[in-house]
Amino acid sequence: MTVRGLARQLVSIPSHDDPTAAESAITEWLQSETDAVVERTEAGVIARRDGGGRCALVGHHDVVPPADEQTDDGAYVVSERGDRLYGRGSADMKGSLAAALCAFRDADSPCTIASFRGEERGGVGARRAIDAGFAPDYAVVVEGSTGYSATGVTDVAIAHKxxxxxxxxxxxxxxxxxxxxxxxxxxxxxxxxxxxxxxxxxxxxxxxxxxxxxxxxxxxxxxxxxxxxxxxxxxxxxxxxxxxxxxxxxxxxxxxxxxxxxxxQDLPPMACDDDAFAQAVLDAATEAQTGTPALVTKPHATDAGWLAQAGTTCVVCGAAEPGEAHTDDESVSLPVLERCYRLYRDLLSQIEGGD
Structure with missing residues (x-):
């Protein structure tokens, strides 16, 4: 399945009240498309290939409630206009999650992917996973980082409030x-x-x-x-x-x-504590696009804060642009999703290859 096809599937699944259907779809996809060990818990879905490696791609599949025009007979409305995919959760963050899942499938190295529930409710899933022992050395949280240094450029966020x-x-x-x-x-x-x-x-x-x-x-x-x-x-x-x-x-x-x-409520900030890891992600971002990405900061909290607080070295890197998440006309760029797929795939191979 392509990044585009998986993104459309995930965006179509309602997950603002109950993430069960989205978790089932992610679990079934991982079991059919990969040879990973897949674990489904109250935290969400965690999958590991060849022992899991040192680096995890981390996302979430819960979303904020949709606007009336974003639903039709209980399902989420998904559409494409131009080169953008529209629908609740397309930017935050099922689009980037689809890119991460495909990268996890195609990376030629040990790796981990996690999709948590409850991020929109204060990081409930991430906190449960951490309490249960989820502790990768490195994590790329695939929240939005596109358009911070320049329009259309996918940057790497090394800190957030x-x-x-x-x-x-x-x-x-x-x-x-x-x-x-x-x-x-x-x-x-x-x-x-x-x-x-x-x-x-x-x-x-x-x-x-x-x-x-x-x-x-x-x-x-x-x-x-x-x-x-x-x-x-x-x-x-x-x-x-x-x-x-x-x-x-x-x-x-x-x-x-x-x-x-x-x-x-107290959602922790995030600060990357490893310049070499930040540079590795920036190098992968540079190779994946024609623009020139930069190390940036984000103004709002993500699950990276909980992971960093627990000792995981984190950055945030994903397709969503400022102002897209939680809107009544939420959308994400399909070409940028493909870019993120290449970025994540190549980064996993680089990190786990010891470069």
């Missing part, structure tokens, strides 16, 4: 608004907490000569019950983009009376 989602709870005491001094205004305490957040300097980090700067943003605020009542509670949600190393000291808000801080 993480995301920490926090909730700040401010507590007070209710009173009639005509006598505000008899209560304690939780909104005022929340405002004091926001002042603290605005004073924080998000950390910066350097990765193989590239700089990443964290970001901090108050995303929501909710408090009060009526126009004539002093509010006794107020909640702030904070979106923080983290970098490898130190975090912003959000905990300072708890120095304010009546203020608590809870972390709801």
């Amino acid at each position: 993480g995301r920490r989602a926090s909730t700040i709870h401010a507590h007070g005491a209710a009173a009639h608004a005509s006598e505000p001094e008899s209560g304690t205004n939780a909104v005022y305490r929340a405002a004091d907490a926001i002042d603290v957040l605005q004073e924080l300097s998000p950390p910066e980090s350097g990765v193989l000569g590239h700089d990443l700067r964290g970001r901090l943003c108050v995303a929501e605020i909710e408090g009060g019950s009526a126009w004539n009542v002093v509010p006794d509670s107020c909640t702030i949600t904070v979106d923080e983009r983290t970098v490898p190393g130190e975090r912003a000291d959000i905990g300072r808000v708890t120095e304010i009376d009546g203020v608590e801080w809870d972390v709801e």
Whole structure:
């Protein structure tokens, strides 16, 4: 089966609520197209050829919910216009997953491929796999890296930011608004907490000569019950983009009376810790295209963060372009999928060949 044919098949399978059908298709394809040892668990699908080697290609097959126009009678709508494949999950990331699966099949070396579930829910599958012992020396996470240095060029991301989602709870005491001094205004305490957040300097980090700067943003605020009542509670949600190393000291808000801080989600950043591996992937990317790829950074989290945190040396390299994922008209370039296939196949042979 070609990369194009496999991509069309995978994109057509609904996997936003239940990844079972997609996992079955991937498992059956691996069993029919390769001689790999295929393992299917609650983490997803992991396949190893000739012992698995040192390098893994890593993707995911779950997707975000589709728009109405992306479904038809329960199935996902798949179409081609020009040289692009359209459909939910085409960019994020079943297109690159198809390229990786075909490269795994055709590589002339020991290798591993993994497709996890639950990436869109905070890396559930990757974390389960890591807890069960999944620990390749190197991994190429096949999320999007095309179009970062120049339009149409498939780059190699050596770092990405993480995301920490926090909730700040401010507590007070209710009173009639005509006598505000008899209560304690939780909104005022929340405002004091926001002042603290605005004073924080998000950390910066350097990765193989590239700089990443964290970001901090108050995303929501909710408090009060009526126009004539002093509010006794107020909640702030904070979106923080983290970098490898130190975090912003959000905990300072708890120095304010009546203020608590809870972390709801903490997706780790990723930093490649091996310049030689990054260069090897960049060399493979250079050979696979006419453009000149570069080492770049990504602004958002992927499963590479969990793998790197567990000790795997990672990069991110895939077909999707900025702004394509999760859109109502999601698509991926078919020629770039073929490019990624060559890149992954040749890289596996190079890494496992000891070059």
